[in-house]
């Protein structure tokens with residue numbers, strides 16, 4: 177064995193397949209629809225992914241996957257992210273399916289997982305509440321047992337894609353008497369039932385998310401995931417699956433557009449922008465950061481391939497890549513001059529106003545999946561061994 | 566993908582780590598100030614084979630890969646080695662590659678005798694090679710001038726330039742009797758590859774500077790107490806260190822990838838050389854700045870080691886140029902590749 181930065185032949189092949197798939201399926205119409213609705217899920221696209229084996233190639237064959245290793249899956253996922261494909265619904269669904277695979281009952285594995293992997297259902301995440309975000313264990317949505325059922329009352333904030341979804345993976349409080357981490361339970365709650373109300377929430381990037389309300393919503397005990405009051409363990413497992421995600425894809429798409437702009441634009445004196453030292457320095461800085469984001473994310477998949485669950489490696493990758501996108505989008509708007517603020521829809525906007533859009537979009541990325549501050553806490557404590565504050 | 570060093574690479578790392586721990590404790594770094602050169606360390610490095618490793622077997626070396634050299638450079642950076650290792654290696658490498666009698670003779674002297682050959686990273690301006698690394702202690706310097714790769718003896722050792730990083734730098738006047746080694750496109754190609762190699766090795770040295778700076782800051786933050794608690798429990802301190810740790814970790818991956826690409830992904834080698842050195846320079850500067858600042862007033866005292874790192878993190882890469890200039894070079898490579906791809 178020797179140090180090697182190639183992902184490998186399997187990865188290259190799957191990457192090529194992904195590119196072909198995206199060329200075909202990620203149409204201008206679909207992009208326009210995503211932009212108009214702010215929804216980063218599309219059922220036809222999702223089903224086409226399943227058909228082409230592009231949804232869950234890392235899953236074992238008995239579940240309908242291809243048993244691909246983490247680096248192969250990552251190569252595919254990098255392409256989807258770089259292209260800006262609508263993958264949110266698929267990602268949250270797979271994350272929950274993974275939790276079920278590891279902590280669910282046999283019945284849940286038999287009933288839910290195949291539906292998730294065949295693209296019939298999507299599952300969204302219901303962790304955050306109006307009064308509990310970063311401190312997710314402070315969730316107050318109440319679940320009370322009633323025979324074989326549970327009765328749920330409460331609110332969830334930022335339940336993204338709830339309007340499309342079949343189930344919400346809901347974090348509830350089942351015991352208010354004990355320490356906050358010890359009284360939580362998770363359920364798979366069917367969303368299409370009386371008592372569930374979904375209110376759209378619009379965001380600065382145009383992405384749609386939701387506020388969801390639960391009033392005397394009933395859920396069968398067979399849809400409880402994990403032990404009663406064992407919700408925190410379930411969450412811990414769930415969050416580790418979020419950690420070998422690709423990073424840097426949006427930045428890569430942005431950089432390509434800016435490089436194209438530099439090659440095709442001239443300054444007032446007719447000099448190509450690509451020869452301007454300031455333009456080059458900005459492009460180069462972003463290129464360096466993107467390479468780092470990519471490598472930090474690949475390191476997570478590599479760790480996973482060597483048989484350990486990635487932990488803090490994922491925090492570093494997420495922190496770095498999302499903060500880098502925040503810097504780069506702002507920096508490229510500056511590079512474009514006053515035209516940088518022209519938004520999609522304006523014919524003079526550079527590359528459909530991608531820098532301007534990502535300037536707004538980046539704000540969400542440093543928040544969801546654990547804010548940058550939460551990631552820094554994790555790195556400080558678990559990598560550097562610094563004492564808790 | 567495999568991010569672990571191979572067994573032989575690990576042995577190389579361990580050997581040089583042990584070497585620097587013994588031959589280059591921080592007292593030696595301090596003792597070598599301000600000249601920035603420890604002749605005894607230089608002799609031991611040569612005896613270790615640190616120059617020979619850079620040169621292929623036909624030219625009398627061991628033909629180590631740039632990645633192997635990068636792993637050594639990282640140790641050099643961790644220990645702030647006060648000797649022009651990287652320049653010496655890059656000069657030897659370019660001489661070996663150039664071929665011809667004149668180059669072979671100089672290379673022979675560099676490998677055989679107690680004779681220090683360095684390389685100027687920029688062509689002369691107004692007849693002077695500015696801030697030649699190792700220039701104040703070099704016997705000979707390789708440089709590029711008007712399409713020609715040349716070599717000359719440093720007649721009177723150059724006047725040392727006092728500088729931020731206590732480096733043995735000098736402004737060296739070009740001797741009209743300098744020997745031409747090769748000219749034309751070949752000369753330019755050789756010079757540019759030498760610069761890329763310097764950037765890659767410097768990137769890896771800066772990884773060592775950054776990583777050690779961070780350790781100093783983290784150790785201090787665990788021990789020092791204020792308001793009855795260790796200062797590392799304050800988020801303002803912890804988060805600054807977490808950001809620095811992330812950047813240093815990223816710089817290590819990128820610097821190693823750049824070194825690897827020299828032999829394994831030639832199409833990206835120049836781009837990655839430039840980007841990695843710019844990034845490592847910024848990561849090392851950030852890590853050393855954070856760590857120094859979290860030492861409070863003590864960080865400002867000469868007695869604490871972090872200042873040694875803080876000054877070198879800025880100065881070592883500066884002899885090539887500011888990070889932006891490295892980024893700009895990397896971008897130029899990417900743009901020309903994109904242009905040909907259409």
Ligand SMILES: Cc1cc2nc3c(=O)[nH]c(=O)nc-3n(C[C@H](O)[C@H](O)[C@H](O)COP(=O)(O)OP(=O)(O)OC[C@H]3O[C@@H](n4cnc5c(N)ncnc54)[C@H](O)[C@@H]3O)c2cc1C
Nearest residue numbers: 301302303304308309310334335336540543544545547549
């Ligand atoms: C576009 C978008 C989509 C989302 N989708 C979902 C979803 O599908 N499902 C879901 O459950 N949630 C979702 N979220 C919610 C997201 O996970 C939360 O917003 C996030 O966890 C932060 O919680 P909060 O908004 O309550 O902020 P708070 O926790 O109130 O934080 C406010 C600020 O304080 C800082 N802070 C908080 N605690 C600490 C600490 N210990 N140390 C230092 N600083 C701290 C934070 O970093 C932040 O800057 C989404 C959010 C966005 C923006």
